[in-house]
Amino acid sequence: SQQGEEDPQALSIQEGENATMNCSYKTSINNLQWYRQNSGRGLVHLILIRSNEREKHSGRLRVTLDTSKKSSSLLITASRAADTASYFCATVVSGANSKLTFGKGITLSVRP
Amino acid sequence: KAGVTQTPRYLIKTRGQQVTLSCSPISGHRSVSWYQQTPGQGLQFLFEYFSETQRNKGNFPGRFSGRQFSNSRSEMNVSTLELGDSALYLCASSRGWEAKNIQYFGAGTRLSVL
Numbered sequence: 001s002q003q004g005e006e007d008p009q010a011l012s013i014q015e016g017e018n019a020t021m022n023c024s025y026k027t028s029i030n031n032l033q034w035y036r037q038n039s040g041r042g043l044v045h046l047i048l049i050r051s052n053e054r055e056k057h058s059g060r061l062r063v064t065l066d067t068s069k070k071s072s073s074l075l076i077t078a079s080r081a082a083d084t085a086s087y088f089c090a091t092v093v094s095g096a097n098s099k100l101t102f103g104k105g106i107t108l109s110v111r112p
Numbered sequence: 113k114a115g116v117t118q119t120p121r122y123l124i125k126t127r128g129q130q131v132t133l134s135c136s137p138i139s140g141h142r143s144v145s146w147y148q149q150t151p152g153q154g155l156q157f158l159f160e161y162f163s164e165t166q167r168n169k170g171n172f173p174g175r176f177s178g179r180q181f182s183n184s185r186s187e188m189n190v191s192t193l194e195l196g197d198s199a200l201y202l203c204a205s206s207r208g209w210e211a212k213n214i215q216y217f218g219a220g221t222r223l224s225v226l
Contacts, residue, residue, distance in 0.1 A: 033214070042116070042202055042217035088155065099145070099168050100215060102155035 004032075004089045004103030012109040019076040021106045023089030024069075030092045032065060033100070034074050037086045046074075046087075051094075081112045113139060116218035118203050123223045130191040133221045137184050137205030143167075144186040145215060146178060149200040158201075161186055162208075190223075198225045 007022045023032070031050045035043040049056045049065045049072065056063050062075040076083055086105040092098045117136040125131050137144050145168075146158040157170040161180035178188040184205075190197055200222050204215035 035217075040200065040220075040222070042219045043204075043215075045214045045216065048214060099157050099160060099170075101157065102147075104154040 004091050004101060006087070006089055006103045006106045008106060009104070010107045010109075012111065013079055015079060015081055015110055015112050017079055019079050019083070019108055019110070021074045021076075021087055021108070023072045023074070023103060025072075025089075025091045026070065028094045029067075030094045030098060032063075032072050033090045033092070034061075034063060034072075035088045035090060035102075037088065037105070039085075043088065076108075079108075079110045081110050084108060084110045116203060116205050116216050118201075118218035118221050120221060121219065123221060124226065125193050125223065126226050127193055127195060129193050130189060131193060131223060132187055132189045133201055133203075133223075135186045135188075135203030135205075135218060137186070137203075138216055141205035141207055141216070142184050143206045143208060143213070144180055144184065145204045145206075146186070146188050147202045147204065148172075149202060149220070150198075155202070158188065193225045195225050198223060 004023050004025045013019050033048045034046040037043045047058050047063050049063050060077045065072045086107050088102050088105045090100045090102045119134045143162045145160040148156045159178050160168040164180045175191045180186045200220045202220045204217045206213035206215045
């Protein structure tokens, strides 16, 4: 089963609005990462947040992490049509032989 | 600096055939990971190589195999192809072998099995 589960599965907003995407996971993590994928292309790393961090910012992106609830959120402020893509959270579980485990992704559509 | 390069971009094969996909990581990156992406299963981890050694393996049958060369380039092979192997295969590289590092993805190879 997936370690990370994103919510909602699809999101449609108007340009200029904020987009909030959520991710829940099941086991203790070392870090959590968010990636973006444009249609049928490779993934692009957006931001990494470590288990001892609560919030990180990068440009129009804000990520929060609540380890007690095993959840994270990605906020994109002032969205643009170019933000239309699929967004994935990926977790790195604590321990040896750790690997990135991806959720199934959120499809974000930003209407111009 | 050049990104991760995957070749070929598209492949069409028939059931029972075998296929080899290639991945050239970013210069200086020694870790290469492979993923299979399908609409139904999402992104599934196949395996990870570091310094020519397989460090981690996902839950895929033995028909899926890989290797890494001394220049960090990697290949994955799928033998006796099945219809369900149709997918986008993604390669990612990172500096170290621990997945805590940020992964840089190639554009992928889209494999269609007929």
